[in-house]
Amino acid sequence: FVELSNGLSTVLLRSSTMEAADATGCRDGFIKTFTESGAWPAMTPATGPDVRTLRGDGADRAFATLIEDATVEAPAVYYLECRTLPAAEGFLVVIAIVPANLYEQQTGPVDQLLATLQLPAQDAPAASAAGPITLPGVALGDLAPALVGVAGTTYTSPSYGFRLDVAAPWVIESATSDQGADALHVSDGTSQLVLDAYRATDITPAACLGEVGAELAADEAFGGVRIMQGADGAPLRGSDANGDYVVYTFTLAGAEGADDVEQVLYVACRTLGDGAMLRILHFTPPDDYDAQSRARQAFLAGLVLADATPPPADWRPPHR
Known part of the structure; x- marks a missing residue:
C-alpha cells in the first residue's frame, strides 16, 4: 500500500487479492464499498460533460469515477481503477482523490504522476501498456467554484x-x-x-x-x-x-x-x-x-498593480 500526496490531491496504490473474476469485478467490489458501506454516504457515480457515466469495463482494466455531493463539507472526486497483475497475482488498485473545487487544476499534476506507473515485470509504463492513465473530465455542477476575475x-x-x-x-x-x-x-x-x-x-x-x-x-x-x-x-x-x-x-x-x-x-x-x-x-x-x-x-514578485507598476523592491516578506 502506497499513499502519495502533493498536499492537495491524494493517490492511493494497493495490490489486492480480492476474489473477483476480472478487473471489472474488482472495480465493482470497491464501488460497492464506497457506495453501500455507509462510510461514504454521499458518494454517487460521476458523469462527464456529455452526461454519460464515467466508467469502463474490461477483463484487464476497469475504472469508474465517483463524486461526493454538496452535503459533504469538502466534497471530492474519486477516480478508481483496477488492473490485473501478471501471473494471476491479483489486481493493482489505483484511487485518486481530488478536491472537487480544485479538480480542473489538479488533473494535470495527478495525470503526470499516474503516467509514471509501471506494472511488475513490464518495461513499459502502464499508461502505454493498457491505455493512458488520465483523470476524465467531470461535470461538477454546483461543486465547481465560480472563480471571479x-x-x-x-x-x-x-x-x-x-x-x-x-x-x-x-x-x-x-x-x-x-x-x-x-x-x-x-x-x-x-x-x-x-x-x-x-x-x-x-x-x-x-x-x-x-x-x-x-x-x-x-x-x-x-x-x-x-x-x-x-x-x-x-x-x-x-x-x-x-x-x-x-x-x-x-x-x-x-x-x-x-x-x-x-x-x-x-x-x-x-x-x-x-x-x-x-x-x-x-x-x-x-x-x-x-x-x-x-x-x-x-x-x-509577480503582483502587478492597476497602473502596471510592479511592487517596490523593498516590499518583500520577512525572513527569520
Missing part, C-alpha cells in the same frame, strides 16, 4: 485591477468579489495565501494590521497569539511608505477532538490608493516558515 492562470481584481499569475505549485481555491471586496485564496499544498482588497474610510496600513491583531486576540480558536521573533531575537514586523507587515505565531484549536495545530501567520497591508487597501494573509506551519516565506516572496 480568473482567466486561465491569471487573476485580475475586478474592483481594483491588480493582477497576479497563479502558476504551479500554487492553485486557486477561490476568487470572489462582492460590493467592492475582492478576495483571492490560493494554496501550494503546504500553506494558504489570501489576497484581500477592500475600501474603507481613513484606512491605513497600521489600522489594517491592527484589525487583524484584534481579530486574533478576540477569537478563542487562536491561542497563545504573539509576534514571532527572528534569529536575532527581534520581532518580525516592519513598515515603509507602502505598507506594514507583522508575523504572528499561535495555536489553532483542533476541530472535534483533533489535535491543536501550531501556525504562523504573515500579514501585510499596503495602500492601493483612493481609500483602498490590499491585505495579504499567509498561513504556514512553523517548520516550513522559512521555505514558505521564500515561496511567497517569489509568488508575490
Whole structure:
C-alpha cells in the first residue's frame, strides 16, 4: 500500500487479492464499498460533460469515477481503477482523490504522476501498456467554484485591477468579489495565501494590521497569539511608505477532538490608493516558515498593480 500526496490531491496504490473474476469485478467490489458501506454516504457515480457515466469495463482494466455531493463539507472526486497483475497475482488498485473545487487544476499534476506507473515485470509504463492513465473530465455542477476575475492562470481584481499569475505549485481555491471586496485564496499544498482588497474610510496600513491583531486576540480558536521573533531575537514586523507587515505565531484549536495545530501567520497591508487597501494573509506551519516565506516572496514578485507598476523592491516578506 502506497499513499502519495502533493498536499492537495491524494493517490492511493494497493495490490489486492480480492476474489473477483476480472478487473471489472474488482472495480465493482470497491464501488460497492464506497457506495453501500455507509462510510461514504454521499458518494454517487460521476458523469462527464456529455452526461454519460464515467466508467469502463474490461477483463484487464476497469475504472469508474465517483463524486461526493454538496452535503459533504469538502466534497471530492474519486477516480478508481483496477488492473490485473501478471501471473494471476491479483489486481493493482489505483484511487485518486481530488478536491472537487480544485479538480480542473489538479488533473494535470495527478495525470503526470499516474503516467509514471509501471506494472511488475513490464518495461513499459502502464499508461502505454493498457491505455493512458488520465483523470476524465467531470461535470461538477454546483461543486465547481465560480472563480471571479480568473482567466486561465491569471487573476485580475475586478474592483481594483491588480493582477497576479497563479502558476504551479500554487492553485486557486477561490476568487470572489462582492460590493467592492475582492478576495483571492490560493494554496501550494503546504500553506494558504489570501489576497484581500477592500475600501474603507481613513484606512491605513497600521489600522489594517491592527484589525487583524484584534481579530486574533478576540477569537478563542487562536491561542497563545504573539509576534514571532527572528534569529536575532527581534520581532518580525516592519513598515515603509507602502505598507506594514507583522508575523504572528499561535495555536489553532483542533476541530472535534483533533489535535491543536501550531501556525504562523504573515500579514501585510499596503495602500492601493483612493481609500483602498490590499491585505495579504499567509498561513504556514512553523517548520516550513522559512521555505514558505521564500515561496511567497517569489509568488508575490509577480503582483502587478492597476497602473502596471510592479511592487517596490523593498516590499518583500520577512525572513527569520
